[in-house]
Amino acid sequence: MNNSRSKRQIIILDCCFSGAFGQYLIAKDDASIDFKGQLGAEGRVVLASSSSTQYSFEQQGDNISIYTRYLVEGIETQTADLDRDGQISVRDLHKYASSQLEKNASSMKPKIIVLKDEGFDIVISGNQKIKPQSIMKELCGINLGQVRLGSGKNIENIDDSNLQASYLSNFLTPYEYFISDLVQHLSQTTLNNLTSQIELVNIVLRIIRVASQADFAFVLCQDDHKDWILKASSDFADNIDRESYTNILNSIIFPTISQEFIFNPAHHGILKLHEYKKGIFNAFVIIPLTKQPKSEFMVVCGIPQDSHLLGDIYGRITSSFYQASQKFLLNETLVEAAIIDDLKKDFGFVSESLYSRRFELFCERLKQMVIFFQPILHLDPNDLCISSWEALARDPESLTVPSDIFKAAELWGPRFTIELDQHFLRVATYSYKQARAKLKQNRSQDIAPLSVNVYPASLMRKAYFETVKKVIKDQLISPRKLVLEISEKTELSQFEDISSSSALKIFKNRLVEYVQQTKIRFAIDDFGVAYASISRLASLNPSHIKIDREILHSRPNDMIIRFLHELVGADNLDPPDIIVEGVDETTPISLYRLRQIGVNYIQGYIVGEPSSDIYRLSPEKTEYLRNLILGN
Amino acid sequence: MAKVALLIGVSKYEFGLNTLPAAVKDVEAMQRVLQHPEMGGFDEIKTLTDSDAHAMQVEIETFFSGRKKEDLLLLYFSGHGIKDDNGKLHLASSTTKKIITMN
Numbered sequence: 001m002n003n004s005r006s007k008r009q010i011i012i013l014d015c016c017f018s019g020a021f022g023q024y025l026i027a028k029d030d031a032s033i034d035f036k037g038q039l040g041a042e043g044r045v046v047l048a049s050s051s052s053t054q055y056s057f058e059q060q061g062d063n064i065s066i067y068t069r070y071l072v073e074g075i076e077t078q079t080a081d082l083d084r085d086g087q088i089s090v091r092d093l094h095k096y097a098s099s100q101l102e103k104n105a106s107s108m109k110p111k112i113i114v115l116k117d118e119g120f121d122i123v124i125s126g127n128q129k130i131k132p133q134s135i136m137k138e139l140c141g142i143n144l145g146q147v148r149l150g151s152g153k154n155i156e157n158i159d160d161s162n163l164q165a166s167y168l169s170n171f172l173t174p175y176e177y178f179i180s181d182l183v184q185h186l187s188q189t190t191l192n193n194l195t196s197q198i199e200l201v202n203i204v205l206r207i208i209r210v211a212s213q214a215d216f217a218f219v220l221c222q223d224d225h226k227d228w229i230l231k232a233s234s235d236f237a238d239n240i241d242r243e244s245y246t247n248i249l250n251s252i253i254f255p256t257i258s259q260e261f262i263f264n265p266a267h268h269g270i271l272k273l274h275e276y277k278k279g280i281f282n283a284f285v286i287i288p289l290t291k292q293p294k295s296e297f298m299v300v301c302g303i304p305q306d307s308h309l310l311g312d313i314y315g316r317i318t319s320s321f322y323q324a325s326q327k328f329l330l331n332e333t334l335v336e337a338a339i340i341d342d343l344k345k346d347f348g349f350v351s352e353s354l355y356s357r358r359f360e361l362f363c364e365r366l367k368q369m370v371i372f373f374q375p376i377l378h379l380d381p382n383d384l385c386i387s388s389w390e391a392l393a394r395d396p397e398s399l400t401v402p403s404d405i406f407k408a409a410e411l412w413g414p415r416f417t418i419e420l421d422q423h424f425l426r427v428a429t430y431s432y433k434q435a436r437a438k439l440k441q442n443r444s445q446d447i448a449p450l451s452v453n454v455y456p457a458s459l460m461r462k463a464y465f466e467t468v469k470k471v472i473k474d475q476l477i478s479p480r481k482l483v484l485e486i487s488e489k490t491e492l493s494q495f496e497d498i499s500s501s502s503a504l505k506i507f508k509n510r511l512v513e514y515v516q517q518t519k520i521r522f523a524i525d526d527f528g529v530a531y532a533s534i535s536r537l538a539s540l541n542p543s544h545i546k547i548d549r550e551i552l553h554s555r556p557n558d559m560i561i562r563f564l565h566e567l568v569g570a571d572n573l574d575p576p577d578i579i580v581e582g583v584d585e586t587t588p589i590s591l592y593r594l595r596q597i598g599v600n601y602i603q604g605y606i607v608g609e610p611s612s613d614i615y616r617l618s619p620e621k622t623e624y625l626r627n628l629i630l631g632n
Numbered sequence: 633m634a635k636v637a638l639l640i641g642v643s644k645y646e647f648g649l650n651t652l653p654a655a656v657k658d659v660e661a662m663q664r665v666l667q668h669p670e671m672g673g674f675d676e677i678k679t680l681t682d683s684d685a686h687a688m689q690v691e692i693e694t695f696f697s698g699r700k701k702e703d704l705l706l707l708y709f710s711g712h713g714i715k716d717d718n719g720k721l722h723l724a725s726s727t728t729k730k731i732i733t734m735n
Contacts, residue, residue, distance in 0.1 A: 004696035010706040014658060015713030015723070065710060068658040075665040075672060 007043030010090055014049040014067045045090050046113040047071075047097075067110060070097040078462060170351035172343060175313050179339055179354075181211040182321050186332040197326075198232055204325045205234035208300060208318055212309060215240045215282070215302030219322075222295045231296065245301065248274055253284050253299070262297050263288045268346075269315025273305060281305040287315045289322060298322060316346055334404065337361045341411060362408055362416055366423045368396045369405065371431035372610035373450075375617075376579055376603045379595050381629045384622050387601060388449040388483065391428035392610050414457055421458040422467045428452045429476035435614045444478070448614075451483040451523055451544070459486070459510055468518055479519040483544060487525050508540055523579075527551075527564070542576050549582025549604070557589055558597050565598045577601055592631035635704045636676040637666050638695040642711035642726050644682050649712050649724060656681045658710035666706070674706070685725035 049067035064072070071093060074080025080088045080096035094112040101108050185207040191200070201219065209217045218233035236242065253272060261270060269287040276282040283303040289296040298318065303310060317339055324338035340358045343350050350358070372394045378387040395402040409417040432450045441447055458464045472479050511522055523544035551560055565578060580594060583604035594602065607625070608615075617625075641659035643652050659679050666672030680691050692707070699705060712724040 004699050004705065005701050006696070006699040006703045006705045007701050008704045009696075010704070012706070012708040013713060013723075014655075014708075014710040063654060064657045064661050065652075065654040068654075068661060068710060072661045072665050 009044040010047070011044065012047045012071070014065050046111075047090065047094055048111045048113075049108060066101070066104075067097060067108060070100045073100075077466075172313060172347070172351040172354060174308050175311075175317060176351065176353060178211060178309060178314070179317060179336065182207055182317075182339075183332045183336045185211060186325065186330050186335060189330055191330055200326060200330070201232035202234065203330070204322055205232055205298075207325075208298075208321065209234040209237065212300055212303050212314075212318075213307065214300045215245070217298060217300040219289065219296055219298045222293075237302070240302065248276075249284075249299075249301075253286075257286055259295065262286055263291050263295065267315065268312050268319065271310060276302070283307070283310055285310070285314065285318075287319050289319050313343070313347075316342060333361055333364060337365070337404070337408065341408065344411060358408075358412065359415065359419075362405075362412070363419065365402070365405055365408075366420060369402060369423070369427060370394045370396050370399075370612065371428050372399070372612055373432070373435065373614050374603060374610040375608045375614075376451075376601055377607040377625065379591065379600055379602050379629060381595075381626050384617070384626055384629075386448055386607075386614075386617060388451060389432070389614055390451045390485070390603065391424075391432065391453075393424060394610070409455075414461075417455045418458045418461050418463060421454050421464055425452055425454070425464075425467055425471060426476075429471045429482070431612075432614070433476050435612070439614055439616075441614075447478075447481055449481045449483050449521075450477060451485045453485045453487050453525060456486055456507060459484070459514070460507070465514070468514065468520065472518060472520075480521075482520045483523050484514075484520060485523040485525040485544075485546065486540075486542070511540060523576075544579055544601075545576045546579045546581050546603075552580065552582060552587050552589060558593060561594075561599060562597045579603055583607070590631070591625070591628040595629050633702045633704065634676065634700070635672075635674045635706075636678075636695070636699075637662075637672075637674050637706040637708065638678050638680065638691060639663055639666075639708045640680045640683070640688060640691075640711070640723075641709075642682055642724060644726050645712065645724060646727055647724075652711060655710040659708070662708050682726045684727035688723070688725050 049065070063069070074093050074096040075088055078088065080092045091112065094110060098110050101110065189203055189207070195203075205217045205219065209215070215237045216234050219231040220228045221231040223229050252274060256272065257270070269285050272284045272286070273281045274284060282301070283305055285300045285303060287298045287300070289298055300318070320339040320342040321335065324335040328334035328338070337358065340350060340354050340361075343354065344358075349355075370393075372392045373389040374392055375386040376388045376390060378385050393402055393405065394400065405420060409420045428450065429452070436447060454464070468482075468484075471477060472482070514520060514522070521543040522540070523546060524540065524542045525546045526548045527545050545564070547561060547564065551557055554560075561578070561580065577600055578598075579601040580599050581603045583591070583594075583602045583606045585606060587604070587606070591602070591606070606628075608621075639659045639662050641655040641657075643655040645651060659681055663677055663679055666674045667677055678691065678695070680688065683691070695707065696705065709723055714722040714724050
């Protein structure tokens with residue numbers, strides 16, 4: 001093979017290095033095999049499984065070899081496209097297989113050998129960081145590194161442990177310890193029912209003081225007469241001269257600060273240095289908290305002049321911490337998430353470790369989510385029944401919408417939204433199965449369909465598709481009973497750099513794939529607001545359309561609903577069912593009128609509040625609704 | 633530019649080496665993903681299972697010869713690998729004492 005003219009050769013060896021092959025051969029582990037010397041050549045890359053002797057004896061049954069399995073899987077699922085360039089290079093594939101093997105605690109350590117020329121020994125094994133010197137060599141061998149084995153679409157599972165480079169240093173990195181310090185202190189603090197609001201603020205200020213290595217911290221706010229008063233303060237560090245501090249504040253600090261100066265959108269705080277003792281300067285940091293009419297600002301006194309904290313970000317983190325600690329009653333997980341969110345909002349991006357940490361917090365929060373179900377009513381007096389249920393996410397404690405989860409998903413983008421959607425689908429279908437079991441609803445014809453919300457972008461992701469297939473395969477729900485509600489509150493085209501008309505086309509094709517492969521159905525959610533446009537409806541042909549509650553409160557609501565019916569009914573043999581959402585006692589249009597203008601399904605408090613259980617309509621409720629529909 | 637692959641799997645051995653039932657299946661699995669137009673997109677894939685040393689040698693030689701510089705060649709092997717006294721790596725074939733030398 002060394003005589004071959006091809007300069008693009010890939011050799012893959014999935015070998016069990018076993019012995020017992022005659023006297024002149026000695027059974028040996030592969031550790032000492034000089035792959036490079038024997039197989040290395042210009043324009044050639046070698047992947048070797050390097051499996052250990054024991055492993056070959058573990059192979060059983062119908063399975064394919066573990067190393068090959070990951071190679072195949074990486075190409076097939078496109079998850080090996082780790083560098084997100086839409087291609088799976090040999091290097092991608094190697095990294096993928098290595099990381100999978102490592103995850104599964106295999107002792108196998110695959111090897112990759114790339115040679116550009118004599119003397120170049122590019123040997124990258126899966127668990128080593130890229131060495132600076134080898135980067136150049138690696139670049140030289142790039143022809144092979146980028147040989148196209150398969151095409152990936154988007155990165156689905158970014159696993160940071162696969163990245164063998166380090167990140168550019170980030171301006172937030174020096175503050176990561178400060179954040180974890182603050183959060184650490186929070187986790188050691190407990191509240192009881194007797195803790196007053198002011199005591200809470202005092203605790204927060206104490207934590208800020210300690211984490212900043214400052215002498216003390218306090219908050220000033222404006223009273224009704226626009227006078228500045230002390231709202232709360234921390235304790236004092238040991239051995240400070242309180243009297244001289246009071247003098248400094250009154251004579252030097254306060255006179256120099258003004259409203260306009262502090263509450264200026266150009267910064268997150270201002271700083272004044274003061275010679276505290278001879279040659280020792282202390283910093284006074286003044287941080288804006290809330291603007292008028294109830295202005296508040298914080299002063300942190302006595303931070304050492306050389307502290308690495310003294311930067312604009314310190315002001316941002318401190319005010320976030322201050323606000324979030326009160327809002328979330330010292331819940332350290334939510335506070336930490338809020339700080340990182342604020343940094344993202346203000347600076348556009350954060351450091352890699354803060355990003356990873358945020359994702360971790362997000363996943364922890366997802367795990368707490370519980371599912372409620374809200375009934376959808378078939379608006380027919382002769383067949384009045386719950387026709388389907390919508391799964392709704394709920395906070396486990398407040399049992400309200402966990403809006404922090406949705407806000408975070410939208411703030412942080414696809415990796416978060418896809419995680420949310422996958423988790424939501426799994427938990428929703430699982431909880432629905434439990435709820436059905438509780439109701440002893442076993443017969444297929446008794447089971448009402450369940451709708452589950454999904455962001456349009458997630459539908460484009462292979463990982464989500466896999467999750468849909470998985471919940472069906474695991475028999476959490478039968479495909480005919482699953483309706484994915486496409487939330488229209490985000491823009492469709494965000495997932496591709498392509499014009500919106502072709503985005504719609506691609507999206508439509510994707511829905512067709514789902515329907516063909518899994519037999520599930522789709523609904524368009526939130527019609528009438530945001531991006532749910534008429535052109536989209538006409539083209540996507542969903543099985544259900546939900547009219548947003550806002551439409552009910554705008555006039556002429558009945559004309560809009562009738563228009564929609566005509567629109568989707570025209571030239572359509574199987575027109576979508578239209579569900580009017582948010583119907584309650586205050587809705588300006590009656591059930592009688594809704595029925596008259598052709599609405600077949602409604603959802604809202606008038607039918608039932610979301611609850612953790614599913615149920616059948618009580619006779620009383622049925623009678624009440626029937627009377628409303630009949631206009632009695 | 634041609635994308636060609638030679639996939640070799642040796643499951644059965646006559647010389648005291650353990651059988652590796654997975655090897656032949658490995659070849660099938662690799663063939664599936666490499667052949668798929670949206671995955672590997674290889675133009676030509678040749679498979680060789682449980683062959684004798686001679687056939688393997690011929691196929692490997694043929695595979696590498698007569699190629700253009702820009703052709704992409706992928707050789708895949710699943711089976712026993714043997715190291716001899718000189719530290720040379722050999723791929724074990726199914727039927728003979730002879731071992732294919734990789735060079």
